Every structure is written in structure tokens, then in C-alpha cells.
Amino acid sequence: MDMIANIDRQLRDLDERSLTRRRRTVDTPCAPRLVIEGRPMLAFCSNDYLGLAAHPAVVAALREGADIYGAGSGASHLISGHSRAHVRLEDRLAEFESPHLDNARALSFCTGYMANLAILTALGADAGAEIFSEQLNHASLIDGARLARAQVKLYPHADAAALASLLDASTAQTKIVVTDSVFSMDGDLAPLPELLAACERHGAWLVIDDAHGFGTLGAHGRGALEHFGLRSPNIVYMGTLGKAAGVGGAFVAAHASVIELMIQRARPYIYTTAAPPALAHALLASLDIIGGEEGASRRAHLQALIAQFRDGLRLQRWQLPASATAIQPIIIGANDEALRVGAGLYGQGLWVPAIRPPTVPAGTARLRVTLSAAHTHEDVSQLVAALNQLERT
Known part of the structure; x- marks a missing residue:
């Protein structure tokens, strides 16, 4: 019971510092208009950037995939779980990103x-490997660097010159630079061209987490590589498939030798059951949309909503950092005020999450507004009016 009492003290401490996280139960499909625990809400908190999570073609493909392949894979990829649907998806993703790799x-x-x-x-398993990690990287990249047991050096946010200095001083045989492309709590972009140039000069890998760029950036939705016009054998690219693609999962695209090394060495791939093949089948429909005319139209609409949101805000106390992406943070500062503002929006039927430490630095609690191509201009107008009114109260 002393152990339980200790846990309860930790929970009380979180609550006293306005850091308790709470779940809300959604009763309807992912979309801007939801029913949450019986209450209709307009949500600005999903990463469904293109509005594909409930797209009829994607839903129909998921249903078809279940009819063809069943509900589950039954085993890891290296036993018997590697389905024809996975092969088709991986081949399609490699083709999709091939202009850049x-x-x-x-x-x-x-x-x-x-x-x-x-x-x-996998890459960091070499003796003497060194990882150069962006200061604001996602938790998964931080944890991956820790698990690699390589020496890790941080470089300041978006500071390519500082990274170049660290690479200049490194004597490691294997150098791995790792960064988000779109930073999930700030919405800004990493200076990928400058980072890649430094990596190519020093023979380093550039690992890019494009979770929030895949599908939304680039003329064809290929992500940050297309947005910046990059191509290099030094790039190891990760894209997620549960955000703009609307389904679930992720992929790594890189030179074939890198992928083969991961199949042979990467424990998170080897020792886990493969995702249901029906999801892979559904993702083929998502890729059709992302790379086609409808995807281009949805990206254009999303950009129009982003411009409308930024142009409409009249903030005096809060800060709206520069961001041309679907992630639009409003930095409020104190944890309790961020919670108060989030509750005020919720009371008006608008769901915007309040993000607090340790996800963001102390003193920078914020609202994380995420826009989707499934939102309308009227939806954004409603949110802008509510935010402008709440800041004045």
C-alpha cells in the first residue's frame, strides 16, 4: 500500500501543477464534427490533415481488405504475417518516394x-556511432537514440550551422543526424536543405521524421523531400500513415541496403506482429487520393484555411508563431490559463487541446490548433471569433 500511496502523491502533484492529462471518448468517426460523450463538437485537434480517415473510398477499401485478408495478420513479418497487401503497399510507397531517394x-x-x-x-548499432539530434525532436526519436546506445549530441532548434560544427568535430565512423521535418508542437519546418548539405559533406545519414509533412507538403503530397526538392542516398525517410493518409501505421523509405539492414537488425520490426493487411489494402486507396487531383485540391483548400486562420486572429497577449503548416500553435504561457482557455472553447462547442510540459518547455503552454481539409471556411471563422473574444476576457 505504501507503493500505491507513493503513486497517488505523484498524481496529486501533477494535478496541483495543472499537468494532469485526461481522455475524452469520441462516439463518431474521425471528422471535424464529432460527438464526444454524447455532445456534438467542432474539433480542431486531429492530425487527419486531408480528411481521409472517413473518406468513402478509403472506408470501402478497408472493408474490401478485410473481406480479402481477414481481420489480422497472425504473426510477425518474418514468420507468416507478411501479406501480399503489405508487399503492394511497400512497393507503392517506394515508387511514391523514388524521385527523392x-x-x-x-x-x-x-x-x-x-x-x-x-x-x-539499426543504424546506430555500429560501435562508435554518434547521433546528432535536433533539440525539439519527437519523443520517439529521443527514445530511439537512447535505445541505440550511441553517443548523442543535441544541436539547437533549426540551427544548421551548429550542427555543421558538431559534425566537423566528430571522429565517429557512423554519423546519424536526426530531425523532425514539421515540428509537431510548433508547426515550423526544419532547414532540411542545409542539414542535408552538412550530412553529405561529412558522410552522415540524415534521418527525417516527416510524420506531419507526408501527404500535406509537395505538389504531389510526397512530403518534405518534394517540398524542398531534395534527393540523396544519405536520406532515411519516415512517414506516418495515420495522419494525412487517414488510416494507420508508418513506413521507412531509403536505399534498398538500408531497408535490408533494418529487416535483419531492427528489433521493433522483427519482434512484433505485423499490422492487419486490411489496413495496407486501405492505404493503397489513400495513396491514390494523395497523389491525384483530389489530393492536390484538398491540399489547396487546407492552405486557404491556414491563411484564413492566421489572417483572422487579432492576438495581443498570446503569441502565434510562424507556421505555414496545418499545425497552428497559440502560445499562452501558464498551464492554468491554457487549461482555462481550452475549457472556454470547449464550453462553446469547440475542441482544441491545451498542450503543457513536458510535451513543450515550461512557460510555453499552448493551444495546438490543427486544421484539416475537411474543415470549412465557416468552421475556421467560428474558431477565430471565439479565440479573439477569449483573449480579451
């Missing part, structure tokens, strides 16, 4: 978290 091959994963752990533990 030499001899491209792709490997699918159940989650982006697992994919990042797999990349860094």
Missing part, C-alpha cells in the same frame, strides 16, 4: 514510434 525501397510498420525506434537502433 536512390534505389528506393520501403518498409512498413505498425506505428511511427516503432519505425523511428527501428531506424535509430
Whole structure:
């Protein structure tokens, strides 16, 4: 009972510092308009950036995939769980990203978290490997670097010059630079061209987590690589499939030798049951949309909503950092005020999450507004009006 009492003290401490996290139960499909515990709400908190999670073609493909392949895979990929649906998806993803990678091959994963752990533990297993990690990287990249047991050096946010200095001083045989492309709590972009140039000069891998860029960036939705026009054998690219693609899972695309190394060495790939093949089948429909005219139209609409949101806000006390992506943070500062504002929006039928430490630095609690191509201009107008009114109260 002393152990339980200790846990209860930790929970009380979180609550006193306005850091308790709470779940809400959604009763309807992922979409801007939800029913949450019986109450209709307009949500600005999903990563369903293109509005594909409930797209009829994707839903129909998921149903068809279940009819063809059943409900589950039954085993890991290296036993008997590697379905024809997984093969088709990986081949399609490799083709999709091939304009930016030499001899491209792709490997699918159940989650982006697992994919990042797999990349860094596979590449970083060499004796004397050194990982250069962006200061604001996602938790999965931080944990992957820890599991790799390589020496880790941090470089300041978006500071390519600082990274170059660290690489200049490194004597490691294997150098791995790892960064988000779109930073999930700030919405800004990493300076990928400068980072890649430094990696190519120093013979380093550039691991890019494009979780929030895949599907939304680039003329064809290929992500940050297309957005910046990058191509290099030094790139190891991770994209998630449960955000803009609307289904679930993730993939790594890189030179075929890198992918083969991961199949042989990456424990998060080897020792887990493969994702249901029906999901892979559904994702083929998502890729058709992302790379086609409808995907381009949805990306254009999303950009129009982003511009409308930023142009409409009239903030005086809170801060709206620069962001051209679907992630639009409003930095409030104190934890309790961020919670109060989030509750105020919720009372008006608007769901916007309040993000607090340790997800973001102390003193930078914020609202994380995420926009989707499934939102309307009227939806954004309603949110902007509510935010402008709440800041004045």
C-alpha cells in the first residue's frame, strides 16, 4: 500500500501543477464534427490533415481488405504475417518516394514510434556511432537514440550551422543526424536543405521524421523531400500513415541496403506482429487520393484555411508563431490559463487541446490548433471569433 500511496502523491502533484492529462471518448468517426460523450463538437485537434480517415473510398477499401485478408495478420513479418497487401503497399510507397531517394525501397510498420525506434537502433548499432539530434525532436526519436546506445549530441532548434560544427568535430565512423521535418508542437519546418548539405559533406545519414509533412507538403503530397526538392542516398525517410493518409501505421523509405539492414537488425520490426493487411489494402486507396487531383485540391483548400486562420486572429497577449503548416500553435504561457482557455472553447462547442510540459518547455503552454481539409471556411471563422473574444476576457 505504501507503493500505491507513493503513486497517488505523484498524481496529486501533477494535478496541483495543472499537468494532469485526461481522455475524452469520441462516439463518431474521425471528422471535424464529432460527438464526444454524447455532445456534438467542432474539433480542431486531429492530425487527419486531408480528411481521409472517413473518406468513402478509403472506408470501402478497408472493408474490401478485410473481406480479402481477414481481420489480422497472425504473426510477425518474418514468420507468416507478411501479406501480399503489405508487399503492394511497400512497393507503392517506394515508387511514391523514388524521385527523392536512390534505389528506393520501403518498409512498413505498425506505428511511427516503432519505425523511428527501428531506424535509430539499426543504424546506430555500429560501435562508435554518434547521433546528432535536433533539440525539439519527437519523443520517439529521443527514445530511439537512447535505445541505440550511441553517443548523442543535441544541436539547437533549426540551427544548421551548429550542427555543421558538431559534425566537423566528430571522429565517429557512423554519423546519424536526426530531425523532425514539421515540428509537431510548433508547426515550423526544419532547414532540411542545409542539414542535408552538412550530412553529405561529412558522410552522415540524415534521418527525417516527416510524420506531419507526408501527404500535406509537395505538389504531389510526397512530403518534405518534394517540398524542398531534395534527393540523396544519405536520406532515411519516415512517414506516418495515420495522419494525412487517414488510416494507420508508418513506413521507412531509403536505399534498398538500408531497408535490408533494418529487416535483419531492427528489433521493433522483427519482434512484433505485423499490422492487419486490411489496413495496407486501405492505404493503397489513400495513396491514390494523395497523389491525384483530389489530393492536390484538398491540399489547396487546407492552405486557404491556414491563411484564413492566421489572417483572422487579432492576438495581443498570446503569441502565434510562424507556421505555414496545418499545425497552428497559440502560445499562452501558464498551464492554468491554457487549461482555462481550452475549457472556454470547449464550453462553446469547440475542441482544441491545451498542450503543457513536458510535451513543450515550461512557460510555453499552448493551444495546438490543427486544421484539416475537411474543415470549412465557416468552421475556421467560428474558431477565430471565439479565440479573439477569449483573449480579451
